[in-house]
Amino acid sequence: MSFILEIAGVNKRFGGLQALSDVALQIEKGQVYGLIGPNGAGKTTFFNVITGLYQADSGDFKLDGQPYNPAAPHLVAAAGIARTFQNIRLFPDMTALENVMVGRHVRTKGTFWGAMLRTAYTVREEAAIRSRARELLDYVGVAKYADHPAKYLSYGDQRRLEIARALATDPKLLALDEPAAGMNPTEKLSLRSLLEAIRQDGISILLIEHDVKLVMGLCDRVTVLDYGKVIAAGTPDVVRKDPAVIEAYLGGAHA
Ligand SMILES: Nc1ncnc2c1ncn2[C@@H]1O[C@H](COP(=O)(O)OP(=O)(O)OP(=O)(O)O)[C@@H](O)[C@H]1O
Numbered sequence: 001m002s003f004i005l006e007i008a009g010v011n012k013r014f015g016g017l018q019a020l021s022d023v024a025l026q027i028e029k030g031q032v033y034g035l036i037g038p039n040g041a042g043k044t045t046f047f048n049v050i051t052g053l054y055q056a057d058s059g060d061f062k063l064d065g066q067p068y069n070p071a072a073p074h075l076v077a078a079a080g081i082a083r084t085f086q087n088i089r090l091f092p093d094m095t096a097l098e099n100v101m102v103g104r105h106v107r108t109k110g111t112f113w114g115a116m117l118r119t120a121y122t123v124r125e126e127a128a129i130r131s132r133a134r135e136l137l138d139y140v141g142v143a144k145y146a147d148h149p150a151k152y153l154s155y156g157d158q159r160r161l162e163i164a165r166a167l168a169t170d171p172k173l174l175a176l177d178e179p180a181a182g183m184n185p186t187e188k189l190s191l192r193s194l195l196e197a198i199r200q201d202g203i204s205i206l207l208i209e210h211d212v213k214l215v216m217g218l219c220d221r222v223t224v225l226d227y228g229k230v231i232a233a234g235t236p237d238v239v240r241k242d243p244a245v246i247e248a249y250l251g252g253a254h255a
Pocket residue numbers: 014017019037038039040041042043044045046
């Protein structure tokens with residue numbers, strides 16, 4: 001069995017609050033993996049740790065068999081993890097195409113002086129970036145808005161555009177923070193098809209999602225966090241019957 005992501009022993013404290021306690025997660029290559037849990041369980045904190053926005057107090061991180069150090073977001077992107085955010089973070093006044101081109105720049109070699117002097121190399125590289133960005137807009141289904149400012153796209157299309165921008169970095173793992181938030185049922189269905197296509201193309205996906213139906217229908221494996229601890233992990237069928245999961249969602253302080 002080969003894993004794309006192997007994480008063990010993650011601890012993170014905010015002052016007096018232990019937000020993550022010894023959290024571990026293993027994602028097999030090519031899987032869609034769901035991270036769920038009640039509000040305040042620590043999902044976003046864990047995502048932020050994996051993607052370099054927060055520094056863990058401890059933890060071991062391996063991507064595609066190699067240790068990686070999530071010390072800063074650009075290092076994580078270069079290692080091969082791309083992410084989207086719960087609150088969409090596009091450049092609103094730039095076109096859809098330009099937003100994706102920005103993502104692609106993580107993988108390019110052009111220098112500042114090359115761009116200033118418009119050397120033959122930078123001109124060729126820019127054309128390749130533009131063409132790949134167009135392909136990605138088409139792939140996620142928003143090609144017709146290529147030249148529209150991102151802020152004019154519908155909410156669902158902005159989420160797709162964020163995914164296109166993340167894919168532009170050629171990630172090994174795509175980390176999606178609540179990709180279906182705010183979507184209507186039709187948009188959710190087509191998001192599900194898009195994520196299935198991405199899995200089919202060999203990119204592993206980790207997602208935080210509140211829509212349990214979407215998670216259970218789409219994900220190969222699920223980890224459930226509650227109060228910063230892993231309370232269950234496994235296939236959706238096993239997890240949904242786990243008494244600790246039922247208790248976390250239906251009982252106690254979260255009811
Ligand atoms: N920067 C921070 N400083 C202090 N406490 C924080 C910080 N970020 C998160 N927390 C706390 O850590 C705990 C876990 O929060 P987190 O946002 O990770 O949960 P979550 O599972 O993503 O919740 P939700 O589903 O509501 O987004 C919460 O008690 C939260 O208040």
